[in-house]
Amino acid sequence: MNNSRRKFVKNMSLGIAAVSTFNPLSKPYADKIKIGVIGTGLRGQAHISTLLKRTDTEITAICDIEPKMLEMSRKLFKDTGKPLPKIFTGDAYAYRKLLDPKSIDAVIIATPWELHTPMILDALAGGLKYIATEVVLGVTLEDHFEVVRSTEKNNAQVMMLENACYRRDTLAITNMVRQGLFGELIHLQGGYQHDLRGVKFNDGITPYNSGAEFGEKGFSEAKWRTNHSVNRNGDLYPTHGVGPLAVMLDINRGNRFESLNSFSTKARGLHNYIAKKGGADHPNTKVLFKLGDVVTTHIKCTNGETILLQHDTNLPRPYSLGFRVQGTGGIWMNLNNGIYIEGQSKYDHERWDDAKEWLEKYDHPLWKRWSKEAYQTGHDGIDFFVMNAFIEAAKRKEPTPMDVYDAASWSAITPLSENSIELGNETVTFPDFTGGKWMSRKNDFASTDAY
Amino acid sequence: MNNSRRKFVKNMSLGIAAVSTFNPLSKPYADKIKIGVIGTGLRGQAHISTLLKRTDTEITAICDIEPKMLEMSRKLFKDTGKPLPKIFTGDAYAYRKLLDPKSIDAVIIATPWELHTPMILDALAGGLKYIATEVVLGVTLEDHFEVVRSTEKNNAQVMMLENACYRRDTLAITNMVRQGLFGELIHLQGGYQHDLRGVKFNDGITPYNSGAEFGEKGFSEAKWRTNHSVNRNGDLYPTHGVGPLAVMLDINRGNRFESLNSFSTKARGLHNYIAKKGGADHPNTKVLFKLGDVVTTHIKCTNGETILLQHDTNLPRPYSLGFRVQGTGGIWMNLNNGIYIEGQSKYDHERWDDAKEWLEKYDHPLWKRWSKEAYQTGHDGIDFFVMNAFIEAAKRKEPTPMDVYDAASWSAITPLSENSIELGNETVTFPDFTGGKWMSRKNDFASTDAY
Incomplete structure (x- = not known):
């Protein structure tokens, strides 16, 4: 740790770390911090499991x-022999009592999307300085502005737990981008292309592929997530795709999103799934879904690059985040895991190299150091890294590597894309959440092997 | 032929052939037709070679x-022992003398893009009824309207030689679409992603990868095509990508393009190439290219589908038309040649099938019948099919399988995308070149194995 700390300080002196308005408190480096977790559904339980493996954190609340989710969570503690946390429950505002900076150092929020913003705002108002939230940050554009302004006012850190930024492939590509192999970046693509039909509907008891119910009669994500598909049309889940690309493009750190446009297809997949799973007479076959099956979004960046994002969750298809990183020096695509780097690839420009060797050669220092620990956690190890980054920053009282400006600009894609579609595919202006600070902020995401 | 003819007539009686305003002339089915070719550059010579293999055509002019291109063309005739054609040359309007319906039955135009429209209009005015043009149909939106109206007025057939519609893979996928394997189509992608730097510049003597000259000092396509990259920003070459998709989507035949939006990146690739090939002091390093390196275009269709097109010709990259065909039943992508058909694929929805077996199983009747002849011509056989379609339609005095409405709507993507970009990525209305006839026209493209 001391070595990493030295490296970090050294990097700061080289000017590649963040210039931030965040002032470390006087409290010294903490060996152990106390955590509260709001939302102990299946995603919250995954975070609890990740944290229970650590010796530098204690989940105290x-x-x-x-009740079912709380009971499942208590079992996780019992199985590891760790002290049981204090439990807050009973009503929709029970979480407010958990938000006590005298009892916890940091809070993790893993609740339905529409609860993130109010809970973050309450945590900030309550005096907490380290707040991690599951994606996305908020629902409306106003949500995002309010969280940003409140975070600034309270001199706190709000980090969105965007684990895709720590994928082994995207971090290796980030490494290659920084070493100049792709030249000047030109066009990037990503998305969320994941058949979620078996998540959006179930039998109310088991979470996946078990029925045609949602809302009150659904279980887990089907209980709340599906309602967004009924009522909203836009890129509802942009951050896994855009996060790694924003890191590569220095977004909010010398570059920014400038304008956005979205197109949506008709909506067919969810209705068809209900009819197949529940029968043609199932009451949910009458539901009209507003979410188009495929939503495609363009973003133009101030430095002249374009980003293409796709949201595709209602149709039968193999999973793919659909990454493409293309610059004046070469191109990588993850669908075929193909790469071409001019002057260095094995073949001439008519043929893709297998990216495997390249990704191994440019494996990111974080993965070289932490792969053993990482593979013990969920989502192929990326859950380890994103939580590690939050915890290590909190212990050091340093800025989190992804901050509230990142969270706001990545997840504001959703309301902006809704807006664009609603206006007949009008191109809309992308707000600058940094208020001009993007011009002087530096990109220090994953600049060392520390966190 | 008689068998095919019977099939064709039978299909017409089943209502799947075109409803057209074109009235066959009284002249009986021709065994042999006379062709004039305008433009005998490298592309024109490829068409001449294709035609010289046929026994049912005679290139008479x-x-x-x-002079160099004419001489190379004469050699093609000599090598096959066929009679030499009459040669028209000397000035920019020499072609007008070739356009004599008493001497030729059909004309093929393979000149620079900006000459297609005036030459087609002259051919129509001269009384020719079968006119084939290389892609694209015209430059401005007005070009496209003028060709459509003049074609209608003269009761003629203007076919754009879009060979990508005859790719073995896209025809097999078209076959699968028609048999319902993809369910209802939802989202489609295509494009032209081809590193053309070595085509846009050369040494003025040899066509490919030989230097940093273009315009007056360039040879072949570098002489004229590159100027479009200097002066225009848009999807300059949309038809290879959109053609096969338009066929699958019944565009102008029950469906139509309704609106369009384009985004463009900065322009870096061509400048960098000149500096590398010609040195930092080469005069062409001062040229400012208007064409963004990657241009991405959205099209919304009346029946609720979206199409995504990409134009990417200035950067180092492997060739790919980037096809994606996605419906309620499954998805195909050609980058990884992966396919997933719900309920029929080998694996569950987390994994792609190799499309190879599927493409073989659903090989189109045209390819089953003509693959031997096809593989003797250029571009993996597709040049055979597109020329065969034009010749067979002309011999029968039937409508060409791709007509002037297809040509206009596919190639009008260029001026519309320029317009969208120029207006700050505004979404623009797509004109209806059919004047409402799209509602009743039927899709009979490649409905038999005849042509």
Whole structure:
């Protein structure tokens, strides 16, 4: 740790770390911090499991309104022999009692999307300085502005737990981008292309592929997530795709999103799934879904690059985040895991190299150091890294590597894309959440092997 | 032929052939037709070679302004022992003398893009009824309207030689679409992603990868095509990508393009190439290229589908038309040649099938019948099919399988995308070149194995 710390300080002196308005408190480097977790559904339980493996954190409080989820969470503690946390429950505002900076150093929020913003705002108002939230940051554009301004006012750190930024492939590509192999970046693509039909509907008891119910009669994500597909049309889940690309493009750190446009197809997949799973007479076959099956979004960046994002969750298809990183020096695509770097690839420009060797050669220092620990956690190790980054920053009282400006600009894509579609595919202006600070902020994401 | 003819007539009686305003002339089915070729550059010579293999055509006239190209063309005739054609040359309007319906039955135009429209209009005015043009149909939106109206007025057939519609893979996928394997189509992608730097610049003597000259000092395509990259920003070459998709989507035949939006990146690739090939002091390093390196275009269709097109010709990259065909039943992508058909694929929805077996199983009747002849011509056989379609339609005095409405709507993507970019990525209305006839026209493209 001391070595990493030295490296970090050294990098700061080289000018590649963040210039931030965040002032470390006087409190010294903490060996152990106390965590509260709001939302102990299946995603919250994954975070609890990740944290229970660590020796530098203690989960002292958890909160949920569902007894079943709380019981499942208590079992996780019992199985590891760690002290049981204090439980907050009983009503929709029980979490407010958990938000006590005298009892916890940091809070993790893993609740339905529409609860993130109010809970973050309450945590900030309550005096907490380290707040991690599951994606996305908020629902409306106003949500995002309010969280940004409140975070600034309270001199706090709000980090969105965007684990895709720590994928082994995207971090290796980030490494290659920084070493200049792609030249000047020109066009990037990503997205969320994941058949979620078996998540959006279930039998109310088991989470996946078990039925045609949602909302009150659904279980887990089907209980709340599906309602967004009924009522909203836009890129509802942009951050896994855009996060790694924003890091490569120095977004909010010398570059920014400038304008956005979205197109949506008709909506067919969810209705068809209900009819197949529940039968043609199932009451949910009458539901009209507003979310188009495929939503495609263009973003133009101030430095002249374009980003293409796709949201595709209602149709039968193999999973793919659909990454493409293309510059004046070469191109990588993850669908075929193909790469071409001019002057260095094995073949001439008519043929893709297998990216495997390249990704191994440019494996990011974080993965070289932490792969053993990482592979013990979920989502192929990326859950380890994103949580590690939050915890290490909190212990050091340093800025989190992804901050509230990143969270706001990545997740504001959703309301902006809704807006664009609603206006007949009008191109809309992308707000600058940094208020001009993007011009002087530096990109220090994953600049060392520390976190 | 008689069998095919019977099939064709049978299909017409089943209502799947075109409903057209074109009235066959009284002249009976021709065994052999006379062809004039305008433009005998490298592309024109490829068409001449294709035609010289046929016994049902005679090229009686050719026209060009470049002696070198005419000489290369004459050699093609000599090598096959076929009678030499009459040569028209000398000035930019020499082609007008070739356009004599008493001497030729059909004309093929393979000149620079900006000459297609005036030459087609002259051919129509001269009384020719079968006119084939290389892609694209015209430059401005007005070009496209003028060709459509003049074609209608003269009761003629103007076919754009879009060979990508005859790719073995896209025809097999078209076959699968028609048999319902993809369910209802939702989202499609295509494009032209081809590193053309070595085509846009050369040494003025040899066509490919030989230097940093273009315009007056360039040879072949570098002489004229590169100027479009200097002066225009848009999807300059949309038809290879959109053609096969338009066929699958019944565009102008029950469906139509309704609106369009384009985004463009900065322009870096061509400048960098000149500096590398010609040195930092080469005069062409001062040229400012208007064409963004990657231009991405969205099209919304009346029936609720979206199409995504990409134009990417200035950067180092492997060739790919980037096809994606996605419906409620499954998805195909050609980058990884992966396919997933719900309920029929080998694996569950987390994994792609190799499309190879599927493409073989659903090989189109045209390819089953003509693959031997096809593989003797250029571009993996597709040049055979597109020329065969034009010749067979002309011999029968039938409508060409791709007509002037297809040509206009596919190639009008260029001026519309320029317009969208120029207006700050505004979404623009797509004109209806059919004047409402799209509602009743039927899709009979490649409905038999005849042509």
